[in-house]
Amino acid sequence: MTVNPDIDDTLISIRWIQISFFIATVFFNICLITQVLTVGLAYFYNSDWWNIHIWLVRGYSILSIILLVWVFLIPFPPRVQRLTASIPVLLGLQFLTIHLKTSFPLAIFHPLIGFSLLSISTTLVHRISHILFPNDNQDNIH
Template sequence: MNVNSGIDDTQRSERWIQISFFIAAVFFNLCLATQVFSVGMAYFYNSDWWNLHIWLVRGYSGLSLILLVWVFLIPFPRRIQSLTASMPVLLGLQFLTIHLHTPFPLAVFHPLIGFSLFSISTTLVHRTSHIVFPNHNQD
């Protein structure tokens, strides 16, 4: 009888959850990069790209909430938890800056918040990769 079998199964399960989280975080980051590309194409090339920009955010923004729940399923470091928690907050601010009409044009903050979101998402991917693939990141 092998007593460690249950422990090994739990560790493998946690590892697959971490790997899946990492893949989802990479996908989220790629969606952000594509969205930035599409807004550049809409502004500098053809305004029809704007539809892709809007479609993308509506399509992947829910992934930030899924990642938020996911990050607390198994123990991730607090830094990864806080990076993940900040993404839906920043996406909410993105929506507010575009859709709220106030005397001061909040839309001026939209690109700055977008830059912060992309930076946080990229940092999340980087930090998660160090946890998921610890031996591959040593110099």
């Protein structure tokens, strides 16, 4: 029996790339949670937190584009790809609802889109964790 070490090395490399992607999605999720906390701090505690809220999204939004490219370069299921692809779309809608001035106040959708963004990001982290770190008890849950 012959063993091809190149195949093993490729699988190990793909796995580490997937784990790196997972770490990046966790970081993105933490940034979203932090942003929600800063808006709460700005509203209920001290308005100076508002600047941090704004700078956070400006800082981490580029990560959504990086994740989008990354998810199509490595093997992940279509569901993970769709969840990842929806993040920059929702971030774009977030920017539009705040910056577009129309007769109808689009800003009323900003918190709803933010909730959707946090929900999708958390679901993405959950999905990837189940792919990378399967649990024997998972079969009994689904």
